Amino acid sequence: GEALFPCYGWMQDDGILCLPEGTARTASDDPQKLLKRHREQELEERRKVYRWGSWKDGLILPIAGSSLGDLPRNERFLQDKDFDFTFNLAKVLKDLAIKGSLDFIKTVKRLSDFNQVFPCGKTALSERVRVSWKDDTLFGYQFLNGANPMLLRRSKRLPARLVLPPGMEDLKIQLEKELQAGSLFEADFSLLDGVKPNTIICKQQYVAAPLVMLKLEPDGQLLPIVIQLQPPHYGCPHPLLFLPSDPPMTWLLAKIWVRSSDFQLHQLQSHLLRGHMMAEVISVATMRSLPSLHPVYKLLIPHFRYTMEINILARRNLVSEWGIFDLVVSTGRGGHVDVLQRATACLTYRSFCPPDDLADRGLLDVKSSLYGQDALRLWTIINRYVKSMMALFYKGDEAVKDDPELQAWCREITETGLQGAQDRGFPISLESWDQLCHFVTMCIFTCTAQHASAHLGQLDWYSWIPNGPCTMRKPPPMSKNVTERDIVDSLPTLQQARVQKTFTKFLGRQQPVMVALGQHKEEYFSGPEPQAVLKQFQVELAAMDKEIEIRNKRLDLPYEYLRPSMVENSVTI
Ligand code: OYP
Ligand code: FE2
Numbered sequence: 001g002e003a004l005f006p007c008y009g010w011m012q013d014d015g016i017l018c019l020p021e022g023t024a025r026t027a028s029d030d031p032q033k034l035l036k037r038h039r040e041q042e043l044e045e046r047r048k049v050y051r052w053g054s055w056k057d058g059l060i061l062p063i064a065g066s067s068l069g070d071l072p073r074n075e076r077f078l079q080d081k082d083f084d085f086t087f088n089l090a091k092v093l094k095d096l097a098i099k100g101s102l103d104f105i106k107t108v109k110r111l112s113d114f115n116q117v118f119p120c121g122k123t124a125l126s127e128r129v130r131v132s133w134k135d136d137t138l139f140g141y142q143f144l145n146g147a148n149p150m151l152l153r154r155s156k157r158l159p160a161r162l163v164l165p166p167g168m169e170d171l172k173i174q175l176e177k178e179l180q181a182g183s184l185f186e187a188d189f190s191l192l193d194g195v196k197p198n199t200i201i202c203k204q205q206y207v208a209a210p211l212v213m214l215k216l217e218p219d220g221q222l223l224p225i226v227i228q229l230q231p232p233h234y235g236c237p238h239p240l241l242f243l244p245s246d247p248p249m250t251w252l253l254a255k256i257w258v259r260s261s262d263f264q265l266h267q268l269q270s271h272l273l274r275g276h277m278m279a280e281v282i283s284v285a286t287m288r289s290l291p292s293l294h295p296v297y298k299l300l301i302p303h304f305r306y307t308m309e310i311n312i313l314a315r316r317n318l319v320s321e322w323g324i325f326d327l328v329v330s331t332g333r334g335g336h337v338d339v340l341q342r343a344t345a346c347l348t349y350r351s352f353c354p355p356d357d358l359a360d361r362g363l364l365d366v367k368s369s370l371y372g373q374d375a376l377r378l379w380t381i382i383n384r385y386v387k388s389m390m391a392l393f394y395k396g397d398e399a400v401k402d403d404p405e406l407q408a409w410c411r412e413i414t415e416t417g418l419q420g421a422q423d424r425g426f427p428i429s430l431e432s433w434d435q436l437c438h439f440v441t442m443c444i445f446t447c448t449a450q451h452a453s454a455h456l457g458q459l460d461w462y463s464w465i466p467n468g469p470c471t472m473r474k475p476p477p478m479s480k481n482v483t484e485r486d487i488v489d490s491l492p493t494l495q496q497a498r499v500q501k502t503f504t505k506f507l508g509r510q511q512p513v514m515v516a517l518g519q520h521k522e523e524y525f526s527g528p529e530p531q532a533v534l535k536q537f538q539v540e541l542a543a544m545d546k547e548i549e550i551r552n553k554r555l556d557l558p559y560e561y562l563r564p565s566m567v568e569n570s571v572t573i
Pocket of ligand 1: 267276311313314324328329470501503504
């Protein structure tokens with residue numbers, strides 16, 4: 001029989017949540033209104049348990065509560081995850097305490113001294129980074145397929161901030177030639193301009209807002225042409241332009257500044273805001289506005305597991321007062337909140353949907369954008385899954401328009417959770433079946449692939465500290481006279497480097513307790529059709545996984561972050 005009043009379910013010994021059998025129903029799929037009262041009561045109850053909170057003004061909303069005890073029991077880590085998290089955190093912190101206590105008698109004089117904080121359990125790619133980090137090719141590659149593939153875009157014109165002083169005519173000709181050919185790209189960190197830098201143990205730290213211009217070679221390599229470390233400011237001399245032809249240490253320091261700026265935007269904008277916090281908005285809004293019988297609830301619920309708990313941990317320990325950002329990151333002590341607020345103003349609906357985002361950034365036909373190709377393919381597979389599932393419950397546009405719960409859900413995300421994101425293209429109503437499927441696809445993609453693409457690169461790209469320094473201790477260079485000593489004095493101290501290594505390792509390590517995309521065992525839908533749809537989703541994911549595995553074998557640098565077997569089913573770390 002069919003349970004009409006499903007509760008949350010119960011836990012088996014193996015940790016799998018068993019659910020009472022239940023056929024998903026929309027509100028209108030209940031002509032005699034037998035369930036109407038039940039649906040309303042459940043939502044009333046849920047809105048008491050899941051309340052919107054606020055962390056900082058000008059940001060999207062989190063779940064209410066500042067400590068784990070404030071969370072509903074269903075949102076807490078189960079024992080295996082809790083143990084793994086706590087045990088490993090204790091392990092890395094013990095390591096930090098022991099090895100870190102010896103750092104005070106050591107000094108960093110050479111770049112090679114950073115080997116002291118390079119992990120022994122390293123990945124193949126992090127080892128490659130340690131060896132080849134000075135190469136322009138690896139520098140350019142990271143904008144395509146590194147930890148933060150979200151910043152790069154194809155240039156439509158020369159950026160206004162790029163003032164070329166007299167004597168740079170050759171550069172101007174080169175830039176214009178690439179622009180004409182459509183092979184000119186840019187990475188602009190202007191969002192960081194004017195962000196107040198941290199002061200760590202009485203020492204001033206520094207933040208820059210670089211611009212990098214790059215060219216795409218016919219073989220797919222992306223190479224830097226010029227770096228400007230600060231935008232021009234009225235009344236100041238024109239900012240220096242750094243070129244690959246500069247003395248090696250000068251050019252290297254300019255690239256390091258870019259890498260440190262990328263660390264800031266990557267962690268705050270791409271990872272924390274667009275991954276963790278965005279997934280939390282979708283989770284809380286869904287819990288508040290869709291009853292457990294609702295097909296969209298049943299479809300999305302596996303993608304919310306553990307997100308609220310990990311985000312509370314991050315707000316309490318990483319971006320809090322005295323948290324890791326305040327301790328060792330150049331944007332810490334308030335600058336990071338400013339960055340999050342500025343980045344919030346850039347959250348467009350299109351930027352969360354790879355077909356639109358990659359088109360807007362001119363990356364659709366860039367073969368060497370493995371991130372782009374994999375993101376598109378994964379989007380398509382998720383979209384097909386969503387469409388097959390929604391076809392079972394909505395027979396057309398009218399059915400979508402006539403579902404008041406669905407409409408309230410969409411509004412709750414855009415107006416409340418995202419604090420009025422309709423100005424940035426997010427819908428406040430769903431007017432068609434296609435629009436519904438697009439929106440639900442965005443929700444699943446964000447909670448899974450979007451986060452994975454920003455999370456999984458940390459260990460590979462940030463284990464070698466000079467490739468992604470968490471802070472800079474000297475202002476950006478004002479002349480082209482740069483020595484190795486200047487670079488070492490600009491980079492994090494050994495203690496700061498060790499903290500970065502510790503948390504990079506903790507966050508980036510393989511998660512032993514993980515459910516991969518589409519692999520949840522809970523059967524939220526009963527009946528053969530939804531289960532067949534899920535099965536088909538799994539088949540397509542497996543095929544994609546296999547193809548990526550084969551592709552990666554013939555690549556110099558494999559791209560793994562969007563492999564379906566690596567992508568978690570929800571934001572859990
Ligand atoms: C939460 O010292 C998380 O107790 C990790 O964050 C570690 C702790 C708490 C405990 C810290 C402690 C999980 C998930 C997240 C996220 C998004 C932002 C990531 C920023 C990473 C910063 C790395 C810093 C390196 C210097
Ligand atoms: Fe993460």
